[in-house]
Amino acid sequence: MVAEFIFVGTELLLGNIVNTNGAFLAEKCAGLGLSCYFQTVVGDNEGRLSETLERAMDRSDVVILSGGLGPTEDDLTKETAAKVCGRKLTMHEPSREMLKHFFERRGMELTENNWKQAMMPEGAIVLDNPNGTAPGLIIETEKSKVILLPGPPNELCPMFEANVAPYLADLTSQVICSRTVKICGVGESKAETVVKDLIDAQTNPTLATYAKTGEVHIRVTASAENSEKAERLIDPLVRELKDRFGRAVYTTEDETDLETAVVRLLADAGLTLACAESCTGGLLSGRIINVPGVSEVYKAGFVTYANEAKMSQLGVSKDTLDRYGAVSAETAEEMAAGAARAAGTDAALSVTGIAGPDGGTAEKPAGLVYIGCRVRENVTVRKYRFSGSRRKVRESAVAAALTLLRECILEAVEI
């Protein structure tokens, strides 16, 4: 089954916003086993939208449109889609009621334009929007299923998960299940080499690799007549991937990210954590603290960008800084030790490096980063050489620090 996306909005054509819905819908539909060959961005213009929708309906089984469902005069996706599909708009009473309550709860007044949002194409399936005022719509025509979703990602994503994904799964009569094996500390090309034979041999389940900063995700997708059978197809392949990548696999749960896995590992091992950061300047702590409920394990962070701060907050010795420099294995080690001592934690991570673009030398080039990791009495310091912009170097360093901490905890727990 072939799906196609149309993103409606002048703000996309002007570059006011980045189209994150594109990657979201593409990844989800690929996960559902749909083939996607085209995505189009078009403005809030009836003629061009009609033309684009007609062409999409000619060549695809499912057409998903996002954006242009709001209350203003510019918003004409619903009206245009109804016309192209040959449906009249009529008042949809449940939507009218919902809209009324939505505004009443917020003490806001409804304008004539708002009522427009309760008009629906005849025979369409109306999808609840708990996060906004514009409901979604499914119009089933002989040619294709036309699905209209609101543009804001915080409305589109939950609506897709709750209503559209099950609808599309039903359409294919097959159930599609997928699981993601998430790997850290292994480069993308290395990971691809490791799974090349599996990818070449794939039919059902299929395998796809996705590179993230410092991580590789491998999605295993199977289709079968029910989810139990699909899961049974997935199981051996996930086991095989775990065998091949070993400890580098940090989770097989979609909703778990690297920082969550690391925080969980710390909690399970009964360890508390402190961070000392120089070039990453707080991004490492910032990422760890994005995990809800992190306060059990994360105690304190020190952003010691200046050498004085490294000395006064962490007790790094002047001698070490003078002899080896701030970007050195010795300084990284003392930073980790100092953070653990100052915060009274069992574990500590330290990062010191040259994020660039300036500040590098032949001996210590931009991108050189030392990461120190202390778990109880054991200290590991590792040297990294990252490439890319200042931002990219810093993000890579954060991912590497989380990966190193994970490794050190696993080793400490084993011993």
Place this chain on the structure above:
Amino acid sequence: MVAEFIFVGTELLLGNIVNTNGAFLAEKCAGLGLSCYFQTVVGDNEGRLSETLERAMDRSDVVILSGGLGPTEDDLTKETAAKVCGRKLTMHEPSREMLKHFFERRGMELTENNWKQAMMPEGAIVLDNPNGTAPGLIIETEKSKVILLPGPPNELCPMFEANVAPYLADLTSQVICSRTVKICGVGESKAETVVKDLIDAQTNPTLATYAKTGEVHIRVTASAENSEKAERLIDPLVRELKDRFGRAVYTTEDETDLETAVVRLLADAGLTLACAESCTGGLLSGRIINVPGVSEVYKAGFVTYANEAKMSQLGVSKDTLDRYGAVSAETAEEMAAGAARAAGTDAALSVTGIAGPDGGTAEKPAGLVYIGCRVRENVTVRKYRFSGSRRKVRESAVAAALTLLRECILEAVEI
């Protein structure tokens, strides 16, 4: 003049990456005064790419393609574009030499596939790529100018700025100049109300507003026969915007962001800074430290997520935490004072709040954030109520903290 974009790559259709080139090219072309009505994403497939390119050439004066210029067999944008434009591919000696040097410098071996990258459509303009191996191309046909750019943003963006923007500016025979007035601390709808009459009256220069987290950017664009005349058209409008928004305007330079403006202001005022963060957990320091050369003003950061850390690192009193709670104006004030004291700085910022989604109560809901700002002896604490996800609340808090610091410095300097 009408421009249209085609993004080529199966990785976009699978959702492996977010298409940031779309917003970049759209914003740049809008700034050059080009109208854009369509963007299409298509895979590395000759038939579908040909079809898409032919349609684009029928309806647009300029067609920009990105992606699919690499050395692998999947990459067929150049070959397909040459065929659609009726051009043969021939070896381009300068590119061949460049490719040779590129690989020699890196001590890498060239494969047969790499040489493919030096084959160019006859008569095409070849654009240097200092950041990668695939040059860009401009093929001038009777119908339209077809411009091929590499897919990676770190190659595409500099190539566009250096080669394509001047080329497009020449085409229009008019020079297009633009300046961006960047505003912080004013909401998007408020900003739009303030400039509504200017937007309604716009012809040349034109005005466009862009909402960012905690900021609004207003781009003023003028076209004229030379840049001097265009700048003369822009000047009065920029002055008018500065009058209307006053101090909220933090820069009119494209390359200056809020953290850079704040760091510059600190340096000019001879102030040093420390940060104490709870719910933002290091993101505020992380953003400030992204400014190159920040070490003159930024001294230290404290990520005091736990109450013990607030007490031990910053000297927040137990009594304050017990009586008012960690999320309170009183705690924010003591955090800022403690950070300035511990780091020995003139200025300090503190952030404490409930990022959510959990942890909120009726009295202190998720999204409630207190920000403290100390500049010498003056302390300002402000209460905010942000909405959105945990990530959004934290990003909004960081932007608000930078805005508050800027305000407080401006006031201190005036006094």
